[in-house]
Amino acid sequence: MKRQKLLMKLCVSDFRLIVPFWLQDLLMESLNSRQDRMHVPNSDVFNADNLQLVHTLTRPDIAKSNLPCTGIRYIGSKKFDKSSVSIDVDEKGRDYANILIASYTSGWIRFWHIPTSACVFEINEGRPSSQTMAVALNSTTNTFVSVGADHQIYVYDLDTRKRINVLEASDERDKMDGHKARVFAVHFHPSDPFTFLSGGWDDTVQYWDVRKPRAFRRIFGPHICGDALDVDPISNQILTGSWRREKPLEVWDFASGQKVADIPDEFGGFSLLYCAQWFGKDYVVCGGTQHNRARVIDRKSLNAVGTLGELPQGVYCLDNDRAPTLNKLRLAVGALKKIYLMRTTNPTAITTGRKASGITS
Numbered sequence: 328m329k330r331q332k333l334l335m336k337l338c339v340s341d342f343r344l345i346v347p348f349w350l351q352d353l354l355m356e357s358l359n360s361r362q363d364r365m366h367v368p369n370s371d372v373f374n375a376d377n378l379q380l381v382h383t384l385t386r387p388d389i390a391k392s393n394l395p396c397t398g399i400r401y402i403g404s405k406k407f408d409k410s411s412v413s414i415d416v417d418e419k420g421r422d423y424a425n426i427l428i429a430s431y432t433s434g435w436i437r438f439w440h441i442p443t444s445a446c447v448f449e450i451n452e453g454r455p456s457s458q459t460m461a462v463a464l465n466s467t468t469n470t471f472v473s474v475g476a477d478h479q480i481y482v483y484d485l486d487t488r489k490r491i492n493v494l495e496a497s498d499e500r501d502k503m504d505g506h507k508a509r510v511f512a513v514h515f516h517p518s519d520p521f522t523f524l525s526g527g528w529d530d531t532v533q534y535w536d537v538r539k540p541r542a543f544r545r546i547f548g549p550h551i552c553g554d555a556l557d558v559d560p561i562s563n564q565i566l567t568g569s570w571r572r573e574k575p576l577e578v579w580d581f582a583s584g585q586k587v588a589d590i591p592d593e594f595g596g597f598s599l600l601y602c603a604q605w606f607g608k609d610y611v612v613c614g615g616t617q618h619n620r621a622r623v624i625d626r627k628s629l630n631a632v633g634t635l636g637e638l639p640q641g642v643y644c645l646d647n648d649r650a651p652t653l654n655k656l657r658l659a660v661g662a663l664k665k666i667y668l669m670r671t672t673n674p675t676a677i678t679t680g681r682k683a684s685g686i687t688s
Contacts, residue, residue, distance in 0.1 A: 600614070
């Protein structure tokens, strides 16, 4: 029974697609279902207002590989020198902004120019495990990092796309100064361009400085199997979501690494979490398997104020547009072949019948 559970977890982790990412009014989607679309490794761009498909980011050789995209991050208004990217389409009118970074289980990282659906640069990471699981950009958009199925973390200069550092644990047995297993999540601090967090199967969240080869602090406990690691820029708190039955959703103080709160699950069943994020200044959103649902939770009362449930499959990806006001908050949830797009109205807390302390901001 224990072996069956492990094999199921390996299958889900290796072949799911994670991290839909918001691009102003466009929704970035990479939702290759393990059952129905595993042989179509595309990244699709949808208009978030009318849900129309706008762009498909792929190439024949990528589609032929049958290896999915694992993470996408939007660079924004940063522009690249034309001489620093390879162009295989007409250059006329190209602005070199609106670039998307995508990682793949094939071990490649690709830079897509969204308006023309052209791949303008690509990196073969050459990882021992071959699989790249996630990427993250720093706040000044001059550095990005990647994590994979091995324990190494690669640091890149974004302007040159050259690898400038490799971060990993030391060989000393009495030190936990890096990861010992697969890494599925990576997230830069919102205001510190040098510091980032990573988490994975070894039940730790590691603190890193891109300039140093070893982790300088760690949190023990979170078992992260997807995009379930986030930092709130206002409260400076960490949110982690774990693929486990007990205490899957936790909040930590960034500065000290001490736990602030356990967010309880709903009565009627638990969820094994694959994704979790701060949702505006007042809420948390999470999703996973077992009960195949996504929840929006008030961070002060720790009660659910909304649930998207009875989905056809587990929730492996979600994202929000991080709008500053409540009436503009939008949330995208991916399950099976569908994206569920929701907008906040004026949520009323759902009474769960349990007492809990709030998460202070």
